[in-house]
Amino acid sequence: MRSLIVIPAYNEEENIGKVIDRVKQYDIDYLVVNDCSTDSTGAILDEKGIQHLDLPINLGIAGVTRLGFNYAHDNDYDCVVCIDGDGQHLPEYVKDLMKEIENGCDYVVGSRFLSEKKPWSMRMLGSRLLCFLIFLKTRRKVTDPTSGMRALGRKVIDEFDKSMNFYAEPDALCHLLREGYNVKEIQVKMKERDGGVSYFANPFKSVYYMLCEILSIIFIQ
């Protein structure tokens, strides 16, 4: 089975080198997608000889992951694992995700809360709301719908390669559950980001994201 690790990166000069060093230990193909970073991320990627795509314009996270799927589709990979370029996702778990794909799953989500308890922060309140909506729509219990650490099998890669309507994780997950794909969650640990700024540091963006996800789950997926 040929697998590819897709790592979107936007202004991650502090983290990307470390992340790739960890990924390289596992001897799996990887691809960094540099979303037209304005800092030295591009230079670091060139200098260290890291496999990457340099985008000429900034597409945003949804577009970037989709490009990763396009690349996997064109290069005939059987499995794609997405991990973030900010060091939150530990490459130790990539093999576990891949194993589940090999066992016949179509989509595997690395969940932080399968056996751990979910804390009561604002962000997790949002997560609970999304879990509830997905349950209403699909009658399936999920624990971590916003997790960006996921693995895709061939069928799902083909679907994500073509469709533009899988902006973010929660509604993509909802869609796959409704379409009857074999979806599984496994327990993973995540770290706080090492450095740099998160997209969700801006409260307006968080609210916008939640609104998009809620409407998408209720009306579309």
Added chain:
Amino acid sequence: MSVSLRLGLLIASLSVLIFIITTVAHKRLNIRYSIVWILWALLSLLMAIFPEIFYGLSDLLGIQMPVNTVFLIMTALLYALTFYVYITMTKQTDQIVKLTYEIAYLKKQLEEMKKK
């Protein structure tokens, strides 16, 4: 509709029509996209010349002031047109993503060929 409103509508729609046609002639607007605007200007011209159509329509819809029928039609047209723009925008966003991918992928392959 009052005479002054009709006159205003007449002058406005005529100047809009002329403006659109010169814009297309100067190649600042695609002919395909200009058609909807030309039709719109013609419609408002029609309104100014034959307001009787709107009197009849207002009676039919139970609207007391014909000018409100004009507003209603204009607003509905604006909605339709904006929605059409959003559809086009979606299509173009998708096309941009595809092009971006092609460029980035070609650039990567080019780099690899240079190294060999």
